[in-house]
Amino acid sequence: MPSGSGFLARRLLHSLLVILGITFVAAAMIRLVPGDPVDIMAAGNPGMTEADKDNLRAQLGLTTPLPQAFVGYVANAVHGDLGMSLRQRAPVTGLILERLPQTAELSLWALVISIAIAIPLGTITALRRNGVVDYAGTTFAVLGISTPGFLLGILLILLFSVELRLLPSSGFRGSALMAIPFGPAAFWAKFRYFILPATSLAFALTAINARLTRSAMLEVLSQEFVLVARAKGLKPWTVVVRHALRNAIIPVITVAGLQFGGLLSGAIVTETVFAWPGVGRLAVQAIQWRDYPLVQGTVLVSATLFVALNFFVDVLYVAVDPRLRDA
Amino acid sequence: MSLEDLPPKRFLALADDYLRRYALSRRAALRGALATAATVSALGSTASRGDTPRKGGTLRVGRVEEPDSLDPHKTSLAVASATMGYIYESPARRDDDGKLVPALAEGWELRDGNKTLVFHLRQGATFHDGSPCDANACVFTVKRMLDPATAAPTAYLLGAFDTIEAIDDHTVAYKFKQPFVPVWVGLTSSYCGILPPGPVQKLGAQFGRNPVGSGPFKFVSWAPDSGIKLARFDQYKAGPVPLVDALQFAQYPEDSTRVAALQSGEINAIWSGQSVPLDRVRSLKRESDIQVQQRPSLSIRALDFNESRKPLDDIRVRRAICHAVDPQRVIALALDGNANPAHGPLPSAMPGYDKKVDQLAYKYDPDQARALLKDAGVQPGTTLHLICNDSPSIRQSAEIVQAQLKDVGLTVTIQSMPIGQVVALTKKAEHDIYLYTYTYFDPDILYPAFDSKGSLNRDFVADPDMDRMIEASRVEFDDAKRQALYDTIQQKLVEEARWAPLFEPLNFAAFDSSVQGAVLRVDGEIDARKVWLKA
């Protein structure tokens, strides 16, 4: 059996290879898309001749072959330099760092909302298995996974902003987390902007998490220690909250951690609907513009975050259960 | 008569005329919409009678796109150009109708056989940081624009540029290698706005995110949370000082959200490009507290046939398609009535348009279409591949065309894609029919679109006769002779059914009831210097 540090090193190496591979594939694929960055620039400028375009290609360094360009890219990326955006003509690292916090905080609030709803919902449906509550809960959960995110988002905007004028339709006005120390009013001023997008993002997650909680609860409830606790005459709710829920919640939180990694790139639709200045929209824009360094940068960063979160979860698991090491 | 021998006055008139036509149409050429000078009086402005303009307030504008950079030498994006027009000042500007008006320069003259344009700059004009906006700044700006290290995508606007020279602090000479008729196209655009040497050198790559100019609004911030914020520049010299305190641009990529933001009062206005969704014009017009302005544009949407492939190399098949498609139906269904039908290769408001094509145009007649197809031996169910861009109105137009061609027995497969792929794939002739979308300022579009050497030619026809006429029209300075050439070209193009014209789009802007003094310009933008907000 390999040692703990050997396991870590191996996993780390695998993770690095995966990230490098993903970035290379993205870099190669975006170059296969018909129309290069200069074609896109010229699409709005009919005065530009083919000669003008070729000049610009040379000036922008688009004539370097991919393998050579990629080696240079990786060498710089190691130092945190992801190159210059071809369209925004600014360092990619800065552009991503400017957008990443918004996506991260939106994802965070979406997870908070989803867990706050999913755990009670999942618990109740598990306890009242096949009862009316279970049906209602399942229906709600199914609605959650069967409503396209953009439709829900637009409906929320029409209802809460246009009709009721309760919440802003869209946009971001600063971090709500950072505003917490300044009191409820300051927090609310920022948080209002998170409510609709986070809710629309949370809806689908809630469904999945409620399901997970329900399964986990069902499994825990059938285990011996719960039966013993019940037999000892503890109140059913005490059993559920003190014993069952505490055990059932672990897989849910784990999955939520992984969802967070997925949300960073999965929030594209929500960011578009709510005019949210996040990294997902930056990536979509980069693809439309064939901004090669920016496409590579956004893919690299979201893959890294995903892999890092997975890695973290895996390491935690192994720390808890060494038997998993050779799995 | 060569251009060098023209009296400078004639040359300026020629250049001015060129600019007017350009400005009428200036917008993202393939996709945007060009405006015509036709009926501005019928449109009026948002000003209501009896109100006096008032200073103050923030004008908040929602747009579909966001600039990539606000460095005039680092972008070629229409929305960036429009935004930079508020921050930077160019030697001259265009008014709402596209006419040339002085800006940083209060006057100019041509010298040296029309090859040198000398500007007399206004006294006392400064940049937002207080440094003087003078001849040295002009020299710095042009040199930077032409420096290969800058890689300015719009450097082509200066044409065959020779050199720039400061004659004194307020006189500067732009020297061209030969007389350059389209000179004003560049020199009135914000891409040629004058830059302050100090901040540009100090900020380096950051300048595009922290622009400094000498235009009516100074840059305040550009952040993910608030979009682009500009404030009135009180020392503005080149025109009327703005009335509003601040101007704010936010990007709303989703149409529904942008309209909701206007309805809920989060923004005051929507304009620029495709920012007012066509599908929402009708409902916006119905709302009492929303004002909608519209203006014809100088663009065309048409079906372009790839004649390098069967069966569209057969004129009977092309004519059949022209007869089978009813533009009125496309306009009514796909555009909710928000466009005018097109008849020939040029939009009807473009100078050089030949009225005769109205009569020559193919009438909607499906029976005739079926007969022609039968005659040409085209089997019912023959499949044609149509490529178009992915804007909703274009894709829906393609769907109407598809249904109408199905009516006469042709099966159409549609592929709608982002404009970049459309341009690249149609260049490789991967289409039978291309839903062509051009926006241009001059009948000279005939060259790129229909000459066999044209960069936008997508029908792949090599007709030496046509090439000869088009090329002759480009060097013909006699108006009547040039028009005669244009007429023949247009008639020939229609007779040969080189493409099936569909419609000429309209430009739109929408405001809430507080916005006053706004006039939709020919290019679909708004001159924010004149806008004020009711208390």
Next chain:
Amino acid sequence: MPERGASRRGLLAAACRSAKGATGLLLVLLVVAVALAAPALAPQDPSVQHVSWRFLPFLSPGHPLGGDNLGRDVFARVVFGARTSIAVALLVVGIATLIGSLLGAVAGYAGGAADALTMRAVDFMLAFPFLLLALIVMAVLGPGFWTLVFALVIASWARFARIVRAEALRVRRLDFIDAARAMGATFWRIVRRHVLPNVLPSMVVLGTLEVAQIIIAEAALSFLGLGVQPPTPSWGGMISDGRDFLADAPWMTLGPAAAIVLTSVGVNLFGDFLRDRWDPRL
């Protein structure tokens, strides 16, 4: 562990006895029937446009779900849209399950280099931001039905592979596998006869639950302009097209949205039922 053979034989009967299973099965059968019988059910061709049908409201005579902005019958489009949406979902889930279970089973059972290679590929796919991958794939290949299926398969096979592999690892340790190996069964025979049948229940459950997600993913891709190409109607595409008309013509959206919800409810109820019966751990 439940007796799987027995439970599969009695599956239909069991489904009919359980309210969940019965409702789910009924809804699924209904949607599949609608998709199959689309031409008979829809009074109109879904791509025929009539100026007079434009924006016809709900419950108009002959047009129960109204007309859309291009003057087409929404009911006909919902019915024919079932074909597209169901076809996409079934193809994607089918192909992804096939690839996923084969790779997962082989990797899990064989271990070693095959396992390492498969798992790196799985890690790779899972870490690649899905929508970005789809956007790029669609841009390279050009949008269309098969590109859509391809992009969605690429995005989902890895999840199946991972779960099947875990299951295969578990199966490998079971005694009867050792016995089979001792009796000289070949690698492929063991995979075919023992590993695959054992992972099947998990696959079916996972696959059912995936169906709804694929239908939604199709909607998201349509929203981003990457759906099936016109005039083929799909539920996601219809919702995406209708979103600008939510205030003026909500029926353009409500019809297909209701169809997605019904399908999803059906598939999920049935999936839940299967899971409760076969595999309570999922």
